[in-house]
Amino acid sequence: MTQNRTPKNPTPKNPTPKNPTPENPAPKNLGHLDVLISGASVAGPALALNLVRLGARVTVVEKAPELRGGGFAVDFRGHVHRTVLTSMGIWDEIHARQTHMGRQTVVAADGSPRVDLPAELMSGDVEIFRGDLAQLMFERTEADVEYVFGDSIASLTQDADGVDVTFEQGAPRRFDLVIGADGLHSHTRRLVFGDESRYLRFFDHYVAGFDIPNHLGLDRTGRVHSEPGRAAVIGNYDGDPHRAGALLVFRSEELSYDRRDVTAQKRIVAERFAGFGWEGPALLKALEEADDLYFDAIAQVHVDRLVKGRVALLGDAGYGATMGGMGTGVAVVGAYVLAGELALAGGDHRTAFAEYETRIRDFAKGCQKISGNAGPFLAPPTERRIRNRDRMYRILGSRPLARFFKKMTEKAATGIELREYPY
Ligand SMILES: Cc1cc2nc3c(=O)[nH]c(=O)nc-3n(C[C@H](O)[C@H](O)[C@H](O)COP(=O)(O)OP(=O)(O)OC[C@H]3O[C@@H](n4cnc5c(N)ncnc54)[C@H](O)[C@@H]3O)c2cc1C
The missing domain is CATH 3.30.9.30 (D-Amino Acid Oxidase; Chain A, domain 2)
Structure with a gap:
């Protein structure tokens, strides 16, 4: 059974500025982009939230029949997480819950x-249940994002101008970009990058x-x-x-x-x-x-590439680590950087994906290192x-050792310099 949640306020198309730069950032300039995200847990809704702020049209397909509850508490630490969650407008709500x-x-x-x-x-x-975080980001995006529950991508075919996608249940559609945010055992990764035995370290x-x-x-x-x-x-x-x-x-x-x-x-x-x-x-x-x-x-995910053509991996699908690797924090930062780079590049996925990959790779590795x-x-x-x-x-x-341990995890969580994005 598929359950479609169509956006209540479809985002209008915006013209793309010609030469956006970090000094002269583009306004909400992703109105020409149709993006499909696979997975509605943490990474998927976080990216959706950032993309709709920039004017993109976003569809999220989730295999489960509804938003999944459950999961232990996940935490955020340090100024990078704070900056990202504040910019996304959910810092206070996370504290409230x-x-x-x-x-x-x-x-x-x-x-x-x-x-x-x-x-x-x-x-x-600050610490919040994973299910509450997913619910909070879903609530913040459901008016602007098309959520399709109970379905999954069946095939992806890329060409120079877009990606043709067929679904297990729904009708085929064409998108500009496809993002795999479907977790440790990512289906998108398997379709585009190959079998998970190459990437999953047990x-x-x-x-x-x-x-x-x-x-x-x-x-x-x-x-x-x-x-x-x-x-x-x-x-x-x-x-x-x-x-x-x-x-x-x-x-x-x-x-x-x-x-x-x-x-x-x-x-x-x-x-x-x-x-x-x-x-x-x-x-x-x-x-x-x-x-x-x-x-x-x-387990941990180690891929050689996070991007291939018009497809990119985000969150656990690209750099996951079960327990202790701050998977949730890295996923949220990754979503913020990916959407921000697309905006800085005026929607040019080649430039944006390359920047995203360079910026997030070492950061994610640093977080994985402390989790094994x-x-x-x-x-x-x-x-x-x-x-x-x-x-x-x-x-x-x-006390002193507890402080040292805390510092170590905070160092990993802040191991990325965020650019000024036009949010
Ligand atoms: C229900 C649940 C409970 C969790 N509990 C814990 C925990 O207790 N401890 C811990 O360390 N980590 C847990 N995690 C993982 C944790 O959420 C992630 O490490 C982190 O938050 C990064 O999130 P993510 O969105 O990248 O991946 P995930 O949170 O793994 O989300 C991936 C999403 O993609 C969906 N999906 C999978 N395959 C497909 C497909 N073919 N098509 C469409 N959608 C698909 C999944 O249903 C899921 O909603 C849990 C995840 C879930 C979904």
Whole structure:
């Protein structure tokens, strides 16, 4: 079933100025561009929001039948994120909907505390649920953007003047540009750049996230329990007395499974967590009932090119990193830079895509660099390594080291110089 959300205020066509420069930026000069974005999570709606500000006509196609909820809290940190989100007009709204995660405690199987992790280690300047962020950007764009849910690109054929697109459900259409913002396992990337086995680096762990009743009575705090090769985190981010979020991480060889088959994914997680102590039985019961399961490999995307002709990759599709790689912050900055470069180039995709690729590549790499250890850190492979990890947590929890750790992540999050864009 496809559900079309046609724009209430179609954007008028604007003339393109001849020679826009950074000193003399073009006004809303993308009125001649028809852009198709694949994926409506974070990167897709963020790009849509920036493009419509510049006058472009935007269609977003999303495979899911409706905007997807769920996902853990994501955070923003440093002046680059602040500048981008302020320019996009959503900084205050993110604060209005923010979560407030406090201390996280590593616990033994009987629930007794082993070591505390201070809040500043885990969160950025502001934190919001991924689903709330997606919803917020969707609300801000739905009047101007055509959202098509329950459909997917079937084929893409580029020529000198545009891209012919066929869809699994809808009628074929032609666009000026196509942007793949369809995540770690991007379908657009597979169609245009080749199979994901060339680009996806697997980090020996899987992660599952879902909601769980807040039966531990947590109030903006979290608990972590690790057994060799397995870990469970239960966290209450927003003070809801009834709900908490669960995150299960396990070490594994690479698995082959159907990503559309949620029941099969639940079975995999349940098998891997059989006999897990602490809250194991309650977690498995909540997993069985979950209607918002997020399950994926802990992996990173490394492509040689982010652009090919009139097609570009954005967010996780081009430079994703599951857990800790600030994927959401990089996606939002990438969307801002991509639309901004198109405006500076007066819609000339060759110039704009080349600039986008150059500017975002190193920034994204810097953020990916600090993320590779999430799996072994949460789920060390042996009891001895778990004890070593806890010792390290104790040291990290000391104020000066916490500040150092925070600085390191902030350095990655601010590792890009933003140009003046004509927003
Ligand atoms: C429901 C959900 C829960 C998540 N939870 C977590 C989490 O707990 N921890 C974590 O580290 N990361 C999580 N992520 C990933 C996180 O959102 C991203 O790392 C980051 O925000 C960058 O976002 P993105 O928009 O580039 O990619 P994603 O957020 O992965 O979004 C990709 C979007 O593209 C859509 N899509 C996929 N294939 C197609 C297709 N063929 N056609 C059209 N659309 C398609 C997907 O349904 C999705 O909406 C989650 C993502 C989703 C969608």
